Amino acid sequence: MLDTVREVSTPELIALRLHCAGPVPRALAWLIDLAIRGGIYLAIAIPLSAFGKGGTGLVLVAVFLIEWFYPVLFEVLGRGATPGKRALGLVVLNGDGSPVGWGPSLTRNLLRVADFLPFLYALGLISMLMSREFRRLGDIVADTIVTYRRSASPLPIAPEAPHWRTKAPLSRTAQRAVLAFAERAPRLSPERAEELAEQAPMLTDDALGQQAVERLYGLAHHLTGRER
Amino acid sequence: MRQEQFEARFAARWDEFDLWLKHTRLPRRQRAKQATPFADVEMAPRYREICQQLALARSRDYGPAVTERLHRLALEGHDALYGTPGGGLSRFFAYLAGGFAQEVRREWRVLLAATLAFVLPYVLTMIAVRAQPDFAYIVLPADQLAQFDTMYGPDADALGTQRGARDDLTMFGFYIYNNIGLAFKTFAGGLLAGLGSLAALLYNGTFMGTIEAHVVNLGHAARFYSFVAGHSSFELTAIVLCGAAGLKLGLALLAPGDHSRSAALRQAARSVIGIVAGAAAMLVIAAAIEGFWSPRTLPLPLKLGVGAFNWVLVIGYLLFAGRRNAP
Numbered sequence: 214m215l216d217t218v219r220e221v222s223t224p225e226l227i228a229l230r231l232h233c234a235g236p237v238p239r240a241l242a243w244l245i246d247l248a249i250r251g252g253i254y255l256a257i258a259i260p261l262s263a264f265g266k267g268g269t270g271l272v273l274v275a276v277f278l279i280e281w282f283y284p285v286l287f288e289v290l291g292r293g294a295t296p297g298k299r300a301l302g303l304v305v306l307n308g309d310g311s312p313v314g315w316g317p318s319l320t321r322n323l324l325r326v327a328d329f330l331p332f333l334y335a336l337g338l339i340s341m342l343m344s345r346e347f348r349r350l351g352d353i354v355a356d357t358i359v360t361y362r363r364s365a366s367p368l369p370i371a372p373e374a375p376h377w378r379t380k381a382p383l384s385r386t387a388q389r390a391v392l393a394f395a396e397r398a399p400r401l402s403p404e405r406a407e408e409l410a411e412q413a414p415m416l417t418d419d420a421l422g423q424q425a426v427e428r429l430y431g432l433a434h435h436l437t438g439r440e441r
Numbered sequence: 442m443r444q445e446q447f448e449a450r451f452a453a454r455w456d457e458f459d460l461w462l463k464h465t466r467l468p469r470r471q472r473a474k475q476a477t478p479f480a481d482v483e484m485a486p487r488y489r490e491i492c493q494q495l496a497l498a499r500s501r502d503y504g505p506a507v508t509e510r511l512h513r514l515a516l517e518g519h520d521a522l523y524g525t526p527g528g529g530l531s532r533f534f535a536y537l538a539g540g541f542a543q544e545v546r547r548e549w550r551v552l553l554a555a556t557l558a559f560v561l562p563y564v565l566t567m568i569a570v571r572a573q574p575d576f577a578y579i580v581l582p583a584d585q586l587a588q589f590d591t592m593y594g595p596d597a598d599a600l601g602t603q604r605g606a607r608d609d610l611t612m613f614g615f616y617i618y619n620n621i622g623l624a625f626k627t628f629a630g631g632l633l634a635g636l637g638s639l640a641a642l643l644y645n646g647t648f649m650g651t652i653e654a655h656v657v658n659l660g661h662a663a664r665f666y667s668f669v670a671g672h673s674s675f676e677l678t679a680i681v682l683c684g685a686a687g688l689k690l691g692l693a694l695l696a697p698g699d700h701s702r703s704a705a706l707r708q709a710a711r712s713v714i715g716i717v718a719g720a721a722a723m724l725v726i727a728a729a730i731e732g733f734w735s736p737r738t739l740p741l742p743l744k745l746g747v748g749a750f751n752w753v754l755v756i757g758y759l760l761f762a763g764r765r766n767a768p
Binding site for chain 2: 223225226227229230266267269270271272273274276277280281289309310311312314315316319320323324325326327330350353354355356368369370371385388389392393395396397433436437438439
């Protein structure tokens with residue numbers, strides 16, 4: 214339905230739905246990571262500079278490791294996300310929805326160099342805008358995608374209401390719509406819920422206002438088979 | 442079956458699965474203390490059960506909440522089942538023990554191309570500068586040449602360094618930072634239709650050929666070879682390997698064959714990313730040699746002998762390692 218949702222089929226032949234993240238949240242995550250990396254550089258460089266010349270060598274090694282391996286280590290060992298990505302709720306996955314491993318993560322992060330050209334990820338941005346899943350060049354080559362982390366938001370529960378049945382024929386789409394309404398209406402304002410419920414007079418016997426909402430809840434209970 | 446019956450029947454098993462997933466995410470010490478709802482071997486059948494129930498819930502149009510719950514369980518189960526196995530570092534060392542050389546031999550075509558792109562300008566500029574010393578000043582700016590003049594001149598503090606600048610650890614850090622970074626960029630440049638890698642190889646060949654001939658022209662041959670002999674094998678081979686990996690990417694982009702361009706790129710990257718990682722490991726060795734061994738003033742035959750030994754080591758490794766259990 215939404216064009217940023219990617220369905221991947223697992224070997225068990227069920228479709229997993231992943232929500233791909235666009236350039237803006239990813240750029241923000243990159244900025245946060247940049248600040249964190251800057252902080253780490255300082256935290257390493259200040260104590261090591263006390264060691265004089267030899268310290269400079271160690272700082273250079275540290276800078277090298279952070280510059281190239283900071284994202285790789287976090288992506289593979291930190292459940293797919295650098296601290297910046299975690300803050301934005303993003304996660305890096307393989308194209309088939311499985312967690313990213315060493316090879317793909319190394320590939321996508323080494324190829325940042327190409328994405329960065331000619332300045333500030335211009336090439337990467339063009340590539341993201343041209344691909345359906347917002348992949349930058351490194352993502353295309355490594356076959357990875359950046360998606361929103363599965364929300365841990367509590368699952369909605371349809372509120373209690375007296376049972377209600379209707380003689381009108383209920384198509385599958387209509388049934389699905391009634392169930393979705395019952396689970397989502399409590400999060401809407403009462404006025405909006407009533408307005409929506411009044412759109413289906415054939416299901417509520419032309420009820421109005423709060424009664425229409427209650428009747429749709431009742432119909433949902435009837436459909437799911439909840440005990441009276 | 443109505444949705445409520447379905448949920449009532451299986452909810453307990455879903456809770457158990459959820460608990461098992463949470464348990465795998467605990468740190469190792471806590472994991473040992475807490476009991477799991479079921480044994481790890483049971484995970485796969487349980488996961489398939491969840492998948493089946495998700496498919497059922499979707500096809501029977503159960504409400505979004507129960508579908509979403511099953512979907513989340515399936516996603517996390519999928520992650521747990523298909524995630525990366527642990528032991529990254531030990532697997533990398535096992536790869537270096539044989540798989541690396543195997544993959545390099547498999548990619549001999551691009552490796553040959555990369556070697557030519559590096560060696561040809563190297564040899565040609567060397568001949569040109571030896572025959573016509575002033576040619577060096579056409580290739581490189583005079584102050585850069587003067588730098589190398591002092592590095593290998595008789596009054597340098599240590600071999601291969603500018604006056605008073607030597608500190609082994611600092612140089613080691615610099616070689617790590619600079620050389621491996623450049624090698625990675627050489628690889629990434631391959632994504633620009635191979636041009637980035639090709640340019641890096643040609644430039645390095647030209648640069649090194651010019652410097653070598655120039656320094657020899659000035660009569661610093663002994664000191665120059667004493668410095669470079671030890672690490673040249675690891676360093677030059679690794680540069681060529683990264684270039685070859687980049688060329689492979691470029692080739693996939695230019696001539697994808699029977700695949701789409703992105704599929705060809707994906708395949709190429711999968712077959713060469715290990716080579717890039719292996720080359721990085723070689724450059725760490727090179728940096729250690731260059732930082733701590735090469736600047737030592739020891740008898741020239743010894744330095745050259747170690748250099749030759751390293752070349753035999755590198756070439757022998759790439760030719761013969763991992764043959765016994767080759768596929």
